[in-house]
Amino acid sequence: MLRQLEDGLSCLQRPSGAFAMLAIDQRETLRTMLSEATNGPVSDSELVEFKRQALTALSPLASAVLVDQDYGWRAALTRGAVSTNCGLVCAYDRFTASDRELVANVEIDDRVDPSTLRRQGAKALKLLVIWRPDEPAGRRIAMVEDFVRRCRAAGLISIIEPVSRPSIDGSIADRQDGIINAAREMGDRGQDLYKAEVPLFGRGDDRHVGAQCAQLTRHISSPWVILSSGVLPERFPEVLELACKEGASGFLAGRAIWKPSIYAHDITNSLKTDAVDRLNAYAKSPTRQSLRRQVGRELWMINPLYCPSLQPQRFRLAVRICLLCARTLALRD
Template sequence: MSPQPLVAALARPTGTFAMVAADQRDSLRTLIVEHTGRDRAAIADAELTAFKLSVARELGPHASALLIDREYGYRTLVDQRVLPEGCAPILAVDALEQEPGGPVTDTDLDPTIDLASVVADGTRALKLLIVWRRDAHRERRAALAERFVALCRDAGLASVLEPVARATPEEEAAGTFDLNASIVEAARELAPLRPSLYKCQVPDGGVGTVASIAAQAERIDAVVDVPWVVLSQGVAPTDFPRAVEAACRAGASGFLAGRALWTDALPAADPNPVLRARCAARLRDLGEIVDRHGRPWWDTAAHRAPEEATSR
């Protein structure tokens, strides 16, 4: 019998994915400011780490995998064995270009990552964010994504590639940016690099009916021949369950999301009760949606060969 693909370690028994993202860095500080009105300078790094570890403890039992970053929490997560057996750790290896309070403008691979140590930690996957634009840097970003996928494969780790489509300054000024077309164009360009899992935005920002969002998501499915999931950035938490259902009906296998899951806990002095009750219930409900409507990873026709040959 062939060994299972590396991506299987991130999945639920149904072959779908209900994964929590807790890899936001300065963006998490910005979210805290937005939800509490606090002074940005008063939000210490230790607070960001503590929140992420609370997310891991309270939501990990209901997730198939959890994504975290090295700067805020990864070492403690691993050393204290915070995640339960059924929740696989994913490490973000993207070095972010980001002004305080602003969006991520570009990324690169973190040159300080020690892959041998990451494997020894029991981490099952790495994640790379790519900020995709119709600009002069497309070839460089594609080469970066290709290098990331190869690096993961050589290390025996699953690769989670996350292109996020953004407008160029010219498109923004002219009002010509088409989110749905850009998501599809990015997928057509980068999914053929064959990451273990392709993570992308929800069409229409998750606004609309299940049928209308699914019709747009089918365009993504037509050009992605590896398992794919959606993220929640830009989608209102109340819209996200409908967005996940629509994407899954169109061929997606689930989600890797943060903001739609745990932002309710940001204003609380103690986030744990909110995470344990309201946020965990939301995650469980989303898990039922992906189990009901998502495509199991093993039903993705192209998910075979080179990765299986190197899986452990």
């Protein structure tokens, strides 16, 4: 079946065109976090309940939410859990653990039927891809291309999430080169959206981090967004700004938004207040950058150098109209 995406990526975007997406697809890593916070075991039902609470509190502000099939999808389909103006994204990946890693290997989750998910309300699917320096690229590339084909056949947006990991034998532990190499390898595989780790995990100086983000833009042919894992929470707003200035279109983040609430005395209240404030604050940066790009494109089109017949007075009026439209979009966001 030919892919039919009538609204392109807009179902995952804010009116400005920016992506301000919430990720709550963590599985055993989330169980570990909750267990550390409560000093006790965490049941499947407790995982589902946390996800439901996070979705209810945060989806009204998010342009889209990413959930997993095992624990999040049921919560997302609960009446009232996800805001009607928030796009639904489902993880299409299945993880295998090892002695050293909770997520050591990833494959496409064949338990999931994309067409069924679409009928249930999904707008997109996401695939995590582990990049290691000592594993052959062929398997990764084949899996990504298979994933993209399946999404197209089901009429769903495809989101890939390459993440850099150490070599299997542990001899190469530097993950920074892997972030760029993964983008070089998988940035032009037909995906609709690319979810990237922050270069240097935000730990370099601003100029260096920005330069690395610019490299991602050169290697990735689709729009791309950043994730928050590995970035210090207090640093995330700054690196988000840097990434958006260098070509990113927003974020698909989880830990930076809801993780601090796990350790709060009242988790439910913290999700409704503190986490909401964080999501609101993070959304401002990609919105500003998106509006600047829109205004820049419009001004380019009406530049007197390219429209000699446009009088200076009319040019100034057109500029004012563009700025007014930008302000209107910002208010809608």
